[in-house]
Amino acid sequence: MSELIRVDRDRLWGDLMRLAQIGAYDDVPTGLRGVRRLALTDEDAQARRQVIEWMREAGLVVRIDRIGNVYGRRAGTDDSLPCVLMGSHIDTVTSGGAFDGTLGVLGGIEVVRALNDRGLSTLRPIEVGFFTEEEGVRFGVDMLGSAVTAGRLALEYAHKLTDDEGASVADELIRTGFDGQEAERRPVPFAYIECHIEQGPILAAAGVDVGVVTGVQGISWQRLVLRGAAAHAGTTPIEHRQDAGVAAAAVILELRRMCESGRFGQLRGTVGKLSIEPGSTNVVPSGATMTIDMRNPDDVAMMAAEAALAAFVAELPGKYGVTGSLERMAKTFTVRFDADVRALIAATADDLGLPYVHAMSGAGHDAQEIAAICPTAMIFVAGENGGISHTPREYSNPTACGNGADLLANSIFRLAQASRLAQAS
Ligand SMILES: [Zn+2]
Numbered sequence: 001m002s003e004l005i006r007v008d009r010d011r012l013w014g015d016l017m018r019l020a021q022i023g024a025y026d027d028v029p030t031g032l033r034g035v036r037r038l039a040l041t042d043e044d045a046q047a048r049r050q051v052i053e054w055m056r057e058a059g060l061v062v063r064i065d066r067i068g069n070v071y072g073r074r075a076g077t078d079d080s081l082p083c084v085l086m087g088s089h090i091d092t093v094t095s096g097g098a099f100d101g102t103l104g105v106l107g108g109i110e111v112v113r114a115l116n117d118r119g120l121s122t123l124r125p126i127e128v129g130f131f132t133e134e135e136g137v138r139f140g141v142d143m144l145g146s147a148v149t150a151g152r153l154a155l156e157y158a159h160k161l162t163d164d165e166g167a168s169v170a171d172e173l174i175r176t177g178f179d180g181q182e183a184e185r186r187p188v189p190f191a192y193i194e195c196h197i198e199q200g201p202i203l204a205a206a207g208v209d210v211g212v213v214t215g216v217q218g219i220s221w222q223r224l225v226l227r228g229a230a231a232h233a234g235t236t237p238i239e240h241r242q243d244a245g246v247a248a249a250a251v252i253l254e255l256r257r258m259c260e261s262g263r264f265g266q267l268r269g270t271v272g273k274l275s276i277e278p279g280s281t282n283v284v285p286s287g288a289t290m291t292i293d294m295r296n297p298d299d300v301a302m303m304a305a306e307a308a309l310a311a312f313v314a315e316l317p318g319k320y321g322v323t324g325s326l327e328r329m330a331k332t333f334t335v336r337f338d339a340d341v342r343a344l345i346a347a348t349a350d351d352l353g354l355p356y357v358h359a360m361s362g363a364g365h366d367a368q369e370i371a372a373i374c375p376t377a378m379i380f381v382a383g384e385n386g387g388i389s390h391t392p393r394e395y396s397n398p399t400a401c402g403n404g405a406d407l408l409a410n411s412i413f414r415l416a417q418a419s420r421l422a423q424a425s
Contacts, residue, residue, distance in 0.1 A: 004351065004352060004406075004410055005111075005114050005115070005118065005120070005406070005409045005410050005413055006114065006406055006409075007107075007110045007111060007113075007114045007402060007405040007406055007409050008110065008113065008114065008117075009398055009399075009401070009402035009405070010398075011110060011113065012106060012107060012110040012401060012402065012405055013398045013401065013402075015054065015106045015109070015110070016098055016099065016102060016103065016106055016401065017098065018050075019047055019050060019051070019090070019098070019102055019106065020033075020035050020097075020098035020102075022035075022037060022043055022046050022047040022050060023035050023036050023037030023041075023043035023044070023046075023047065023092065024036075027095060027391075027392040030391065030392050030393055032392035032393065033392060034095050034096060034097065034391070034392030035092050035096040035097060035098060035392070036092060036093075036094050036095065036096060037090070037091055037092045037096065038091060038092070038093075038094065038135070038137055038138040039091040039132055039133035039134075039135065039137070039138045039139065039144075039172075040068065040091075040132070040133070040138065040169065040172035040173060040175075040176050040178070041138070041172075041176075042176070044090070044091050044176070045176035045177065045178065047090050048070065048090065048130075048176075048178060051070070051090060051105060051106070051109070051130065052070060052072075054106070054109050055070075055072035055109060055128065056072075058072070058074075058109050058112045058113050058116065059074065059112070059116060060072030060073055060074055060109075060112060060127075060128065061073045061074075061075075063180065063182045064178055064179075064180025064181070064182060065149070065180045065181075065182035065183060065184045065186065066155055066179065066180055066181070066182065066183065066184045067132050067144070067145045067148045067149070067155060067158055067159075067169075067173075067184045068132040068145060068173050068176075068178040068179065068180060069129060069130070069131050069132055069145045069146070069148075069149055069180075069184070069186075070129060070130050070178075070180075071085075071087075071127050071128070071129040071182075071186070072109070072112075072127065072128045072129070073125055073126070073127045074112055074115070074122075074125060074126045074127070075125050076121075076122050076123055076124040076125040076126070076416065077121050077122065077123050078123055078124070079125055081123065081124045081125065081190065082124065082187065082188060082189055082190040082374075083124055083125040083126060083127045083187070083189050083190060084122075084124050084125075084126050084127070084189065084190050084191055084192075084193075084412055084415040084416045085126075085127045085128075085129060085189040085190075085191070085192040085193075085370070085374075086104065086107075086108040086111065086126075086127070086128055086129075086192070086193050086194065086195070086408060086412055087104055087105055087108055087127075087128050087129035087130050087131070087192075087194065087366070088101045088102070088103070088104025088105050088108075088130060088131070088134070088194050088195070088196055088365070088366060089101035089104075089105070089130050089131050089132075089134030089135070089145075089366060090102055090105055090130050091132070091133060091134055091135050091137075091138075092135060093135050093137050093390045094137060095390065095391055095392065096135075096390060096391075096392075096394070097389060097390075097391065097392055097393070097394025097395065098394070098395075099197045099381075099383070099389075099394055099395070099396050099401070100196075100197055100199065100389055100390070100394060101130075101134060101196065103195055103196060103197055103381060103396070103401060103404065103405075104194050104195045104196050104408075105128065105129075105130045107195045107401070107404065107405040107408055108128035108129075108195070108408070109128055110405050110409075111126075111128075111405065111408055111409040111412055111413075112126065112128060114409050115409075115413065120413070122413065122416035122417055123416060123417050123418075123419070124190055124415070124416040124417075124418075125416075126412060126416050127189070131143070131144075131145035131146040131149070131366045132144055132145030132169075132173075132178075133145055133169070134146070134365075134366055136221075136330065138163045139161040139162065139163055139169055140161060140329055140330075141153070141158070141161060141329065141330050142219075142221075142330060142364055143332070143364055143365070143366055143368065143369050144158055144161070144169070145158075145366070146366035146369035146370055147369045148184050149184055149185065149186050149369070149370070149373075150369040150370055150372045150373050151185060151372070151373070152369060152372065155184050159173075188373050188374055189370075189373070189374045190374065190375075190415065190421070191338070191341055191374055191375045191376065191415050191421065192367065192370045192371075192374055192375070192376040193341065193345070193367075193376070193377060193378065193379060193408060193411055193412060193415070194365060194366060194367040194370075194376075194378045194379070195378070195379040195381065195404050195405065195407070195408040196365055196367075196378060196379070196380060196381070197380070197381050197382075197383050197387070197389060197394070197396050198211060198359070198361075198380040198381065198382055198383055198387050199362070199363050199383065199387055199388075199389035199390075199394075200359075200361075200362050200363075200383075200386075200387045201386045201387045202357065202359045202387075203357060203359065203380060203381075203382035203383075203387070204382045204383065204384065204386065204387055206357045207355075208354075208355045208356050208357055208382065209354065209355075209381065209382050209399065209400040209403040209404065210349060210354055210356045210379060210380060210381060210382070210400075210403055210404050210407050211356055211357050211358065211359045211379070211380035211381075211382075212342050212345050212346050212349070212356055212357075212358050212359075212377070212378075212379065212380075213337060213342075213358075213359060213360070213361050213367075213377060213378035213379070213380050214336065214337060214342065214358050214359065214360050215297075215334060215335050215336040215337050215360050215361065215368075216332075216334065216335045216337075216360070216361040216363075216364060216365055216367070216368040217266075217295050217296055217297040217334055217360060217361065217362060218295065218296050218297070218298075218299050218302045218331075218332060218333045218334040219293070219294070219295055219330065219331070219332045219364050220292075220293075220294040220295075220296075220302060220305075220306060220330075220331050221291065221292070221293055221294075221328075221329040221330040221331070222291070222292045222294075222306075222309075222326050222327060222328055222329060223289065223290070223291055223292075223326070223327045223329050224251060224289070224290050224291075224292055224313065224324055224325070224326050224327075225287070225288075225289050225324065225325050225327070226244040226247050226248055226251075226287060226288040226289070226290075226316070226322050226323070226324045227244065227286070227287055227322065227323045227324075227325075228241075228242035228243055228244035228247065228284070228285060228286055228287065228288075228320070228321060228322040228323075229241075229242040229284070229286055229321075230278060230283050230284060230285070230286035231283070231284040232282070232283070232284070233281070233282040233283060233284055234282065236284060241284050241321070242284075242286075242320065242321035242322055243284050243285055243320060243321075243322070244276065244277070244285040244286060244287050244288040244322050245276050245284075245285035245288055246320055246322075247288065247316050247319075247320040247322035247324065248274060248276065248285075248288035248290055250316070250319070250320065251271070251290065251292075251309075251312065251313065251316075251324075252271045252274075252290075254309070254312050255269040255270075255271060255292065255294075255309065256269065258305060258308060258309070263304070263308075264296065264301045264302070264304055264305040264308070265296055265297065265298040265301030265302075266296060266297055266298070266301075267294060267295070267296050267301060267302070267305050268294070268295040268296070268362070269292065269293065269294050269295075269305075270292075270293040270294075271290050271291065271292055271293075272291055272293060273290060273291040274288065274289070274290040274291075275288065275289050275290075276288050277289075291329070292309065292326075294306070294309075295362060296334075297334055297360055298334070299333050299334050309326070310326060313325075313326055332364060332368060335367075335368040335371050337367070337371060337376055337377040337378065338371070338375035338376055338377055338421075340375060340421045340422055340424070341375050341376060341377035341415075341421070342358075342377045344377075344411055344414060344415065344424050345377055345379055345407065345411050346358075348407060348410045348411045348414065349407055351410070352403075352406055352407060352410060354403055354406070354407060359380060361378065361380070363389075365378060375421055379404055379407050379408055379411070380404075381396050381400050381401060381403070381404035382396060382400045383395060383396045383400075384396065384397065
Protein backbone atom coordinates (compact mmCIF):
# COMPACT_ATOMS: atom_id res chain seq x y z
CA MET A 1 0.00 0.00 0.00
CA SER A 2 1.46 3.32 -1.06
CA GLU A 3 1.32 6.46 1.01
CA LEU A 4 -2.16 7.90 1.36
CA ILE A 5 -3.02 11.34 0.04
CA ARG A 6 -5.10 13.73 2.12
CA VAL A 7 -6.75 16.75 0.59
CA ASP A 8 -6.92 20.14 2.30
CA ARG A 9 -10.46 20.04 3.65
CA ASP A 10 -10.61 23.71 4.58
CA ARG A 11 -9.48 24.74 1.13
CA LEU A 12 -12.12 22.52 -0.50
CA TRP A 13 -14.82 23.80 1.85
CA GLY A 14 -13.81 27.40 1.16
CA ASP A 15 -14.15 26.84 -2.59
CA LEU A 16 -17.56 25.18 -2.20
CA MET A 17 -18.80 28.13 -0.17
CA ARG A 18 -17.28 30.69 -2.54
CA LEU A 19 -18.83 29.11 -5.64
CA ALA A 20 -22.21 29.05 -3.88
CA GLN A 21 -22.09 32.86 -3.80
CA ILE A 22 -22.39 32.94 -7.58
CA GLY A 23 -26.10 32.75 -8.36
CA ALA A 24 -27.02 32.98 -4.67
CA TYR A 25 -30.60 34.04 -3.93
CA ASP A 26 -32.89 34.31 -0.91
CA ASP A 27 -35.14 31.24 -0.89
CA VAL A 28 -38.47 32.35 0.57
CA PRO A 29 -39.94 28.91 1.42
CA THR A 30 -36.91 27.83 3.45
CA GLY A 31 -35.59 31.20 4.58
CA LEU A 32 -32.14 30.04 3.46
CA ARG A 33 -29.65 31.23 0.85
CA GLY A 34 -29.96 29.02 -2.22
CA VAL A 35 -28.10 28.76 -5.50
CA ARG A 36 -29.74 29.41 -8.87
CA ARG A 37 -27.27 28.88 -11.68
CA LEU A 38 -29.08 27.49 -14.69
CA ALA A 39 -26.91 26.27 -17.54
CA LEU A 40 -25.38 28.96 -19.78
CA THR A 41 -26.95 31.87 -17.91
CA ASP A 42 -24.80 34.81 -16.81
CA GLU A 43 -24.49 33.22 -13.37
CA ASP A 44 -23.33 29.91 -14.84
CA ALA A 45 -20.84 31.73 -17.04
CA GLN A 46 -19.45 33.58 -14.03
CA ALA A 47 -19.10 30.32 -12.11
CA ARG A 48 -17.44 28.70 -15.10
CA ARG A 49 -14.87 31.50 -15.26
CA GLN A 50 -14.20 31.16 -11.53
CA VAL A 51 -13.69 27.38 -11.76
CA ILE A 52 -11.42 27.79 -14.79
CA GLU A 53 -9.36 30.31 -12.82
CA TRP A 54 -8.99 27.76 -9.99
CA MET A 55 -8.06 25.10 -12.54
CA ARG A 56 -5.33 27.31 -13.98
CA GLU A 57 -4.05 28.23 -10.52
CA ALA A 58 -3.72 24.49 -9.88
CA GLY A 59 -1.57 24.24 -13.00
CA LEU A 60 -4.19 22.64 -15.22
CA VAL A 61 -4.27 23.32 -18.94
CA VAL A 62 -7.86 24.19 -19.82
CA ARG A 63 -9.76 23.42 -23.00
CA ILE A 64 -13.42 23.83 -23.95
CA ASP A 65 -15.33 21.69 -26.42
CA ARG A 66 -18.12 22.51 -28.84
CA ILE A 67 -20.90 21.76 -26.35
CA GLY A 68 -19.21 23.88 -23.69
CA ASN A 69 -17.77 21.07 -21.59
CA VAL A 70 -14.59 22.23 -19.85
CA TYR A 71 -11.56 20.06 -19.09
CA GLY A 72 -8.43 20.92 -17.13
CA ARG A 73 -5.43 18.68 -17.73
CA ARG A 74 -2.40 17.75 -15.65
CA ALA A 75 0.25 16.01 -17.74
CA GLY A 76 1.37 12.46 -17.00
CA THR A 77 4.95 11.21 -17.16
CA ASP A 78 3.74 9.31 -20.24
CA ASP A 79 1.40 11.93 -21.63
CA SER A 80 0.46 9.77 -24.60
CA LEU A 81 -1.55 7.43 -22.37
CA PRO A 82 -5.32 7.87 -21.96
CA CYS A 83 -6.06 10.15 -19.02
CA VAL A 84 -7.87 9.44 -15.78
CA LEU A 85 -10.89 11.75 -15.70
CA MET A 86 -12.87 13.09 -12.75
CA GLY A 87 -15.55 15.74 -12.65
CA SER A 88 -19.26 16.52 -12.58
CA HIS A 89 -21.27 19.70 -13.25
CA ILE A 90 -21.62 23.23 -11.85
CA ASP A 91 -25.05 24.18 -13.20
CA THR A 92 -27.91 23.97 -10.70
CA VAL A 93 -31.70 23.70 -10.62
CA THR A 94 -33.75 26.85 -9.88
CA SER A 95 -33.67 26.14 -6.14
CA GLY A 96 -30.27 24.48 -5.75
CA GLY A 97 -27.74 24.02 -3.00
CA ALA A 98 -23.98 24.38 -2.72
CA PHE A 99 -22.94 20.74 -3.23
CA ASP A 100 -24.82 19.10 -6.10
CA GLY A 101 -22.23 18.63 -8.87
CA THR A 102 -19.80 21.18 -7.49
CA LEU A 103 -18.34 18.67 -5.02
CA GLY A 104 -17.08 16.49 -7.89
CA VAL A 105 -15.57 19.43 -9.77
CA LEU A 106 -14.05 21.40 -6.89
CA GLY A 107 -13.11 18.11 -5.23
CA GLY A 108 -11.30 17.19 -8.45
CA ILE A 109 -9.36 20.45 -8.45
CA GLU A 110 -8.51 19.88 -4.79
CA VAL A 111 -7.18 16.41 -5.68
CA VAL A 112 -4.84 18.02 -8.22
CA ARG A 113 -3.67 20.56 -5.62
CA ALA A 114 -3.02 17.75 -3.13
CA LEU A 115 -0.86 15.98 -5.72
CA ASN A 116 0.93 19.26 -6.49
CA ASP A 117 1.54 19.98 -2.80
CA ARG A 118 3.24 16.61 -2.40
CA GLY A 119 5.14 16.89 -5.65
CA LEU A 120 3.52 13.70 -6.89
CA SER A 121 3.60 13.01 -10.59
CA THR A 122 1.56 10.27 -12.24
CA LEU A 123 2.14 7.93 -15.14
CA ARG A 124 -1.11 8.95 -16.80
CA PRO A 125 -2.43 12.45 -17.33
CA ILE A 126 -5.24 13.48 -15.00
CA GLU A 127 -8.16 15.64 -16.08
CA VAL A 128 -10.90 17.46 -14.18
CA GLY A 129 -14.01 18.27 -16.17
CA PHE A 130 -17.43 19.81 -15.88
CA PHE A 131 -20.27 19.11 -18.27
CA THR A 132 -22.84 21.52 -19.72
CA GLU A 133 -26.54 21.49 -18.65
CA GLU A 134 -26.45 18.40 -16.42
CA GLU A 135 -29.67 19.41 -14.71
CA GLY A 136 -31.71 19.77 -17.89
CA VAL A 137 -33.75 22.53 -16.26
CA ARG A 138 -33.13 25.22 -18.84
CA PHE A 139 -33.06 23.33 -22.15
CA GLY A 140 -35.14 20.28 -21.18
CA VAL A 141 -32.56 17.52 -21.65
CA ASP A 142 -30.49 16.47 -18.68
CA MET A 143 -26.88 15.23 -18.85
CA LEU A 144 -26.73 17.18 -22.11
CA GLY A 145 -22.99 17.87 -22.31
CA SER A 146 -21.90 14.42 -21.20
CA ALA A 147 -24.45 12.73 -23.50
CA VAL A 148 -23.03 14.62 -26.46
CA THR A 149 -19.49 13.75 -25.44
CA ALA A 150 -20.40 10.09 -25.10
CA GLY A 151 -22.12 10.13 -28.50
CA ARG A 152 -25.66 9.37 -27.31
CA LEU A 153 -26.89 12.75 -28.51
CA ALA A 154 -25.72 14.56 -31.64
CA LEU A 155 -24.07 17.96 -31.28
CA GLU A 156 -26.43 19.48 -33.86
CA TYR A 157 -29.46 18.25 -31.90
CA ALA A 158 -28.07 19.69 -28.66
CA HIS A 159 -27.21 23.04 -30.26
CA LYS A 160 -30.80 23.49 -31.49
CA LEU A 161 -32.49 22.91 -28.12
CA THR A 162 -34.14 26.06 -26.81
CA ASP A 163 -35.17 27.39 -23.42
CA ASP A 164 -38.63 28.76 -22.57
CA GLU A 165 -37.68 32.13 -24.08
CA GLY A 166 -36.53 30.56 -27.34
CA ALA A 167 -32.80 31.02 -26.78
CA SER A 168 -30.84 28.09 -28.23
CA VAL A 169 -27.94 26.21 -26.70
CA ALA A 170 -25.75 27.27 -29.63
CA ASP A 171 -26.61 30.95 -29.17
CA GLU A 172 -26.09 30.81 -25.43
CA LEU A 173 -22.73 29.06 -25.82
CA ILE A 174 -21.62 31.93 -28.09
CA ARG A 175 -23.13 34.65 -25.90
CA THR A 176 -21.37 33.35 -22.78
CA GLY A 177 -18.10 32.68 -24.60
CA PHE A 178 -18.17 28.94 -24.03
CA ASP A 179 -18.50 27.82 -27.65
CA GLY A 180 -15.19 25.96 -27.50
CA GLN A 181 -13.23 24.61 -30.42
CA GLU A 182 -12.35 21.15 -29.09
CA ALA A 183 -14.14 18.17 -30.65
CA GLU A 184 -17.16 17.23 -28.53
CA ARG A 185 -16.27 13.52 -28.78
CA ARG A 186 -13.29 13.76 -26.44
CA PRO A 187 -10.33 11.36 -26.41
CA VAL A 188 -11.45 8.23 -24.57
CA PRO A 189 -10.30 8.30 -20.93
CA PHE A 190 -8.69 5.32 -19.19
CA ALA A 191 -11.37 5.63 -16.50
CA TYR A 192 -13.79 8.17 -15.02
CA ILE A 193 -14.76 8.71 -11.38
CA GLU A 194 -17.44 11.18 -10.34
CA CYS A 195 -17.69 12.19 -6.70
CA HIS A 196 -21.21 13.47 -5.96
CA ILE A 197 -23.50 14.02 -3.00
CA GLU A 198 -25.88 11.11 -2.59
CA GLN A 199 -29.09 13.19 -2.69
CA GLY A 200 -30.76 10.40 -0.74
CA PRO A 201 -30.95 8.89 2.76
CA ILE A 202 -29.08 5.58 2.40
CA LEU A 203 -25.60 6.63 3.52
CA ALA A 204 -26.77 8.67 6.49
CA ALA A 205 -29.01 5.82 7.61
CA ALA A 206 -26.01 3.48 7.47
CA GLY A 207 -23.92 5.98 9.43
CA VAL A 208 -21.23 6.33 6.75
CA ASP A 209 -19.84 9.38 4.94
CA VAL A 210 -19.11 7.71 1.61
CA GLY A 211 -20.64 5.15 -0.72
CA VAL A 212 -19.53 3.15 -3.73
CA VAL A 213 -22.19 3.63 -6.39
CA THR A 214 -23.25 0.45 -8.17
CA GLY A 215 -25.13 2.20 -10.97
CA VAL A 216 -27.86 4.64 -11.90
CA GLN A 217 -31.52 3.78 -12.30
CA GLY A 218 -33.34 4.41 -15.55
CA ILE A 219 -34.98 7.80 -16.14
CA SER A 220 -37.91 8.60 -18.40
CA TRP A 221 -39.00 12.17 -19.07
CA GLN A 222 -42.11 12.84 -21.10
CA ARG A 223 -44.17 15.91 -21.89
CA LEU A 224 -47.94 15.48 -21.90
CA VAL A 225 -50.06 18.01 -23.77
CA LEU A 226 -53.80 17.86 -23.04
CA ARG A 227 -56.37 19.52 -25.29
CA GLY A 228 -59.92 20.22 -24.15
CA ALA A 229 -62.16 23.19 -24.82
CA ALA A 230 -62.46 26.55 -23.11
CA ALA A 231 -65.93 27.35 -21.76
CA HIS A 232 -67.72 29.63 -19.31
CA ALA A 233 -67.19 28.53 -15.70
CA GLY A 234 -70.65 29.62 -14.66
CA THR A 235 -72.88 28.54 -17.52
CA THR A 236 -71.31 25.33 -18.86
CA PRO A 237 -72.87 22.19 -17.31
CA ILE A 238 -70.31 19.80 -15.83
CA GLU A 239 -71.28 16.96 -18.17
CA HIS A 240 -70.65 19.16 -21.22
CA ARG A 241 -67.16 20.19 -20.24
CA GLN A 242 -63.88 19.19 -21.84
CA ASP A 243 -61.83 20.30 -18.84
CA ALA A 244 -58.10 19.85 -19.44
CA GLY A 245 -57.38 20.78 -15.83
CA VAL A 246 -59.43 17.89 -14.50
CA ALA A 247 -57.70 15.52 -16.94
CA ALA A 248 -54.31 16.80 -15.74
CA ALA A 249 -55.27 16.14 -12.14
CA ALA A 250 -56.40 12.62 -13.08
CA VAL A 251 -53.05 11.89 -14.71
CA ILE A 252 -51.12 13.12 -11.66
CA LEU A 253 -53.17 10.91 -9.34
CA GLU A 254 -52.92 7.92 -11.68
CA LEU A 255 -49.13 8.26 -11.67
CA ARG A 256 -49.18 8.21 -7.89
CA ARG A 257 -51.43 5.11 -7.90
CA MET A 258 -49.05 3.39 -10.29
CA CYS A 259 -46.12 4.03 -7.94
CA GLU A 260 -48.06 2.71 -4.95
CA SER A 261 -49.43 -0.33 -6.76
CA GLY A 262 -46.19 -2.31 -6.67
CA ARG A 263 -46.92 -3.43 -10.23
CA PHE A 264 -43.99 -1.45 -11.64
CA GLY A 265 -41.19 -2.38 -9.27
CA GLN A 266 -39.68 0.57 -7.45
CA LEU A 267 -41.24 3.14 -9.78
CA ARG A 268 -41.04 6.78 -8.73
CA GLY A 269 -43.21 9.19 -10.68
CA THR A 270 -43.31 12.98 -10.47
CA VAL A 271 -45.19 15.76 -12.21
CA GLY A 272 -42.99 18.73 -11.42
CA LYS A 273 -44.15 21.17 -14.04
CA LEU A 274 -47.76 21.92 -14.95
CA SER A 275 -49.34 24.81 -16.78
CA ILE A 276 -52.99 25.36 -17.57
CA GLU A 277 -54.48 27.45 -20.38
CA PRO A 278 -55.88 29.98 -20.72
CA GLY A 279 -55.27 30.44 -16.99
CA SER A 280 -58.34 32.42 -16.02
CA THR A 281 -60.42 32.11 -12.86
CA ASN A 282 -63.70 31.94 -14.76
CA VAL A 283 -62.72 29.83 -17.78
CA VAL A 284 -62.77 26.02 -18.00
CA PRO A 285 -59.19 25.10 -18.99
CA SER A 286 -58.79 24.40 -22.70
CA GLY A 287 -55.31 22.96 -22.40
CA ALA A 288 -52.71 21.67 -19.97
CA THR A 289 -49.05 20.85 -20.39
CA MET A 290 -47.12 18.79 -17.86
CA THR A 291 -43.85 16.96 -17.48
CA ILE A 292 -43.79 13.36 -16.29
CA ASP A 293 -40.58 12.16 -14.63
CA MET A 294 -40.35 8.41 -13.99
CA ARG A 295 -37.42 6.57 -12.38
CA ASN A 296 -36.96 2.85 -12.11
CA PRO A 297 -33.98 0.58 -11.40
CA ASP A 298 -35.66 -2.12 -13.53
CA ASP A 299 -35.84 -1.34 -17.26
CA VAL A 300 -38.61 -3.89 -17.90
CA ALA A 301 -40.78 -2.44 -15.12
CA MET A 302 -40.10 1.02 -16.56
CA MET A 303 -41.35 -0.05 -19.99
CA ALA A 304 -44.49 -1.49 -18.39
CA ALA A 305 -45.04 1.78 -16.51
CA GLU A 306 -44.67 3.84 -19.68
CA ALA A 307 -47.17 1.57 -21.45
CA ALA A 308 -49.66 1.82 -18.57
CA LEU A 309 -49.41 5.60 -18.56
CA ALA A 310 -49.93 5.74 -22.33
CA ALA A 311 -53.01 3.51 -21.95
CA PHE A 312 -54.40 5.84 -19.28
CA VAL A 313 -53.83 8.86 -21.51
CA ALA A 314 -55.60 7.05 -24.37
CA GLU A 315 -58.70 6.75 -22.18
CA LEU A 316 -58.90 10.49 -21.41
CA PRO A 317 -61.17 11.40 -24.38
CA GLY A 318 -63.83 8.92 -23.23
CA LYS A 319 -63.63 10.01 -19.60
CA TYR A 320 -63.15 13.78 -19.85
CA GLY A 321 -63.48 14.71 -23.52
CA VAL A 322 -59.82 15.69 -23.47
CA THR A 323 -57.15 14.38 -25.85
CA GLY A 324 -53.61 13.80 -24.72
CA SER A 325 -50.35 13.45 -26.59
CA LEU A 326 -47.17 12.22 -24.95
CA GLU A 327 -43.83 13.40 -26.25
CA ARG A 328 -40.49 11.94 -25.23
CA MET A 329 -38.10 14.47 -23.67
CA ALA A 330 -35.38 12.18 -22.41
CA LYS A 331 -34.81 8.51 -21.69
CA THR A 332 -31.91 6.67 -20.14
CA PHE A 333 -31.72 3.01 -19.23
CA THR A 334 -30.34 1.61 -16.01
CA VAL A 335 -26.54 1.77 -16.01
CA ARG A 336 -24.27 -0.56 -14.03
CA PHE A 337 -20.87 0.86 -13.20
CA ASP A 338 -17.59 -0.88 -13.94
CA ALA A 339 -16.77 -3.68 -11.50
CA ASP A 340 -13.01 -3.00 -11.51
CA VAL A 341 -13.38 0.73 -10.80
CA ARG A 342 -15.93 -0.01 -8.07
CA ALA A 343 -13.58 -2.57 -6.51
CA LEU A 344 -10.74 -0.05 -6.63
CA ILE A 345 -12.82 2.59 -4.84
CA ALA A 346 -13.94 0.06 -2.21
CA ALA A 347 -10.36 -1.14 -1.59
CA THR A 348 -9.17 2.47 -1.35
CA ALA A 349 -11.91 3.27 1.19
CA ASP A 350 -10.70 0.29 3.24
CA ASP A 351 -7.12 1.59 3.12
CA LEU A 352 -8.32 5.02 4.24
CA GLY A 353 -10.28 3.44 7.08
CA LEU A 354 -13.50 4.88 5.71
CA PRO A 355 -16.61 2.76 6.25
CA TYR A 356 -18.85 2.69 3.17
CA VAL A 357 -21.91 1.07 1.67
CA HIS A 358 -22.73 0.09 -1.89
CA ALA A 359 -25.71 2.02 -3.25
CA MET A 360 -27.56 2.53 -6.51
CA SER A 361 -28.18 6.12 -7.52
CA GLY A 362 -31.74 7.38 -7.62
CA ALA A 363 -30.67 10.50 -9.52
CA GLY A 364 -29.19 10.85 -12.97
CA HIS A 365 -25.52 11.76 -13.31
CA ASP A 366 -22.98 12.58 -16.00
CA ALA A 367 -21.21 9.34 -15.02
CA GLN A 368 -24.00 7.27 -16.57
CA GLU A 369 -23.20 8.85 -19.94
CA ILE A 370 -19.41 8.64 -19.62
CA ALA A 371 -19.86 4.96 -18.66
CA ALA A 372 -20.63 4.34 -22.33
CA ILE A 373 -17.10 5.28 -23.41
CA CYS A 374 -14.81 4.17 -20.56
CA PRO A 375 -14.76 2.23 -17.26
CA THR A 376 -16.69 4.44 -14.86
CA ALA A 377 -17.90 4.52 -11.27
CA MET A 378 -19.00 7.06 -8.68
CA ILE A 379 -18.30 7.98 -5.08
CA PHE A 380 -21.27 9.16 -3.04
CA VAL A 381 -20.97 11.59 -0.15
CA ALA A 382 -23.64 11.59 2.55
CA GLY A 383 -25.98 14.53 3.00
CA GLU A 384 -27.81 15.72 6.11
CA ASN A 385 -31.58 16.22 6.44
CA GLY A 386 -32.20 12.83 4.82
CA GLY A 387 -29.87 13.68 1.98
CA ILE A 388 -32.37 16.21 0.68
CA SER A 389 -31.19 17.98 -2.49
CA HIS A 390 -32.40 20.39 -5.19
CA THR A 391 -33.27 22.75 -2.33
CA PRO A 392 -31.18 25.18 -0.28
CA ARG A 393 -31.56 22.69 2.60
CA GLU A 394 -29.06 20.47 0.79
CA TYR A 395 -26.05 20.09 3.12
CA SER A 396 -23.05 17.79 3.36
CA ASN A 397 -20.76 18.60 6.24
CA PRO A 398 -17.05 19.41 5.82
CA THR A 399 -15.96 16.02 7.18
CA ALA A 400 -18.12 14.07 4.73
CA CYS A 401 -16.96 16.25 1.82
CA GLY A 402 -13.33 15.86 2.91
CA ASN A 403 -13.66 12.09 3.23
CA GLY A 404 -15.21 11.90 -0.22
CA ALA A 405 -12.40 13.99 -1.70
CA ASP A 406 -9.76 11.85 0.06
CA LEU A 407 -11.35 8.75 -1.45
CA LEU A 408 -11.45 10.43 -4.85
CA ALA A 409 -7.80 11.53 -4.56
CA ASN A 410 -6.43 8.11 -3.72
CA SER A 411 -8.63 6.27 -6.20
CA ILE A 412 -7.62 8.64 -8.99
CA PHE A 413 -3.94 8.46 -8.01
CA ARG A 414 -3.97 4.66 -8.17
CA LEU A 415 -5.70 4.66 -11.54
CA ALA A 416 -3.24 7.22 -12.85
CA GLN A 417 -0.31 5.02 -11.84
CA ALA A 418 -1.72 1.84 -13.38
CA SER A 419 -0.87 0.54 -16.82
CA ARG A 420 -3.89 -1.77 -16.71
CA LEU A 421 -7.18 -1.39 -14.85
CA ALA A 422 -7.05 -4.72 -13.01
CA GLN A 423 -3.64 -3.66 -11.64
CA ALA A 424 -5.02 -0.55 -10.02
CA SER A 425 -6.93 -2.32 -7.27
ZN1 LIG B 1 -25.75 16.63 -9.77
